[in-house]
Amino acid sequence: MEDAIHIKDLTLQFADVPLFERLTFSVADTEKLTLIGPSGSGKSTLLRCIMGFVSAAAGAIYIQNEKLTARSVWHLRGKMAYVAQEPELGDGFVRDTLLRPFSYHNNRLLSYDETEALQLFDIFRLPRTLMKDEVTTLSGGEKQRIALVTALLLQRPILLLDEGASALDKATKRAVRDYLDARTDLTILSVSHDTHNFSFTGPVVDVTGVSREAAS
């Protein structure tokens, strides 16, 4: 099976503090992998590195077998969707936030489907009236779900979730998890410090183990 994400010998530092040394792992196509580890272990930085937001000290990242470089990052970001831990969506109405990415050149072949958006609202237990609310008035959990809806509307094959459900209540967490788990077309790389109520049916990797192992 083709790898959706392949991390090879990746060394990551944050302000000279080593986070990972020679980290190697893969996420197979349509696999749903959960990385766990305590806060500060570098899970978030790893996801940001895959998005090309921070650069690695050494090693390489491959997205669908294409190496992530300064040149390729601009279209590789188009294959991934990223939901940050505490997403900040800018300002304007929720509908504007959902619409904005469709004006980008990279997304010119996609078009916004309000019906699909509203269906996702229902599944994620968001009131439909939220469409007309100001983004700045949303709660953390609502922002997380709006970011997730954006990611899904953009039809990216790979989904990166950074504590993607941390601000959600139990029932909503389960609703989000069940929906994503059932999407057999999606590859998901999710990082979390709590596996109890937010992990997928795929493999679970403890990165604290990985980084400690590599460091010793």
Added chain:
Amino acid sequence: MNASDITYGQLAAAYTLLLFPLAVFLWYRVALIGETFLSVLRMTAQLLFVGFYLQVVFSWNNPWINFLWIAVMVLVADASIIRGCGLRPRHFALPLAAALLLGILTPLLLFLFVIIRPEPLLDARYVIPIAGMILGNCLRADIVGIRAFYEAIHKREKVYLNALAAGAQLHEAILPFLREALEAALRPTLATMATIGVVSLPGMMTGVILGGSNPMTAIKYQIAIMLAIFSGTAITVMFAIYLTLGNSFTEYGILKKDLFLSKKK
């Protein structure tokens, strides 16, 4: 242009006006007295120098010398913007100088070649003061615009990265921030235009009227100048941002961390 000239004695007498602010500073112990003397001294020295210099430049009236003078003004403005924004000169000096030149020359040349058409076309009496007026405003607008732009992206990096994550190219992701910066930089000029004549008589007009010209002539010049200033500031801010983008973002589209000299207070 022969209004009653001020004698140096009269000019010296004008300095007695300083007694009032100095008295206020003394009375309330405002710690501005030293700075006041320094600023007044600088103003006097700079203006006297420029006065003598302009006399020479006007008598030569050579387009190349005029251009050289504009270049000197641009370099001084360039340095002052970089200092005003607390930016690293290495990244910004060249692109900013280019943005300032474009901001001045575009309206200036239109003003001279199409609108006023003085004889000779590059008459120092027109080139130097008009370029100076436009430049002064470009300087202020660039400081506001550049600061607003880079600080907004720095402070709201998550919003910016969110756009990149959604597939935006650099020019698409910066668009909301560019819009904000242009607004912040151009709004003061708009406000000036909306209140000019009622709230303040601008310096240039005062000069022309005292210099003996008809007030109506002065006003017509003033209108044309304000339009040139507005267009110059819009041009310079846009270029100041676009031309500094290349040095300010990594190839991955991430804002470099070392743009500002130090953390702002």
